[in-house]
Amino acid sequence: MEEVLTEGKNFKLVTDSELPEIIDFLSNYLPDSIKFHQTLKTYLKDHVWDFHFYVTKTWPEQAVILHFPGMTRTPNGKLYESFSVFCPCDQLENIRLLTDEDMLIDWTQPIYMNFTHAKIMEKIEELYGGTMEKLTGEVYCQIDEKIGNEEECNITVFAEDAEMMQLSPEHAQIIHDLYPANHMECVEVFEKLIEKLPCYGVFSATGELAAWMVQSYYGAMFSMQTRPEYRRKGYGLILAKYLTKLVKERGYMPFVVIRPENDASKGLYAKLGFKKYFETVRAILRPHEMSSDAQGGGGGGGTQQNGH
CATH class of the missing domain: 3.40.630.30 (Gcn5-related N-acetyltransferase (GNAT))
Structure with missing residues (x-):
């Protein structure tokens, strides 16, 4: 079984007891944080899948949170091969801590990103030195409306x-x-x-x-x-x-x-x-030297996209 790292260069593993406080923090950024906010709530309440959550070592001053593994099937099925990330959209300069993370993430290999806020993905693309395949979705929320009586x-x-x-x-x-x-x-x-x-x-x-x-x-x-x-x-x-x-x-x-x-x-x-409310992006990040015919991670169809 793959070892779960307690920390990386810029991020530290979160214990379950710390999650309620993080959920409260993310609630200040709804609906942008909705996927992470509700992933954490569902994890605590129902534990549908084993996830490992990491926050910056300077949290919440530099508020970036990750969860591994993502649900997307990856070629090697490694714990740190697929993940998702959230950062408040008014603090996107902190995404550099992600691209500088060389312990949790192997940037020399393809990275499979789960649906992530489009503005965050734009910042990653700006900082990333490789190529990116993207699949876009639109996030629709029901915040104030009632569903009839x-x-x-x-x-x-x-x-x-x-x-x-x-x-x-x-x-x-x-x-x-x-x-x-x-x-x-x-x-x-x-x-x-x-x-x-x-x-x-x-x-x-x-x-x-x-x-x-x-x-x-x-x-x-x-x-x-x-x-x-x-x-x-x-x-x-x-x-x-x-x-x-x-x-x-x-x-x-x-x-x-x-x-x-x-x-x-x-x-x-x-x-x-x-x-x-916003757009979200699912992507594969590949170093420039990687072959373009490696496994794809886009795709989808049907009535809705799967948001994993």
């Missing part, structure tokens, strides 16, 4: 005989098989999410899984898909409305990551009071 949220009306139920781990394989970016995620991710978090599916009259949506380890709703033969029946809206309600009840701010060209999803979430 309580009675409306609790009633699901289908145009035909169908039923919405919590998924079970046995459904993970089919969801993974049909997930557009399944080359980047292992089926165990979906098994853990279904086991620990609200993950619902719409089942047809014959018992077939027709549509589904899950809450992710970072508090967002993602992987919403409807099989082609069951589209235009309102399943997506019913799932999104119900999951939004559950996410809020569990103490999270509902948000989704949507591809810029996906007007259908934007229209669906607009009906539920979601608004765009």
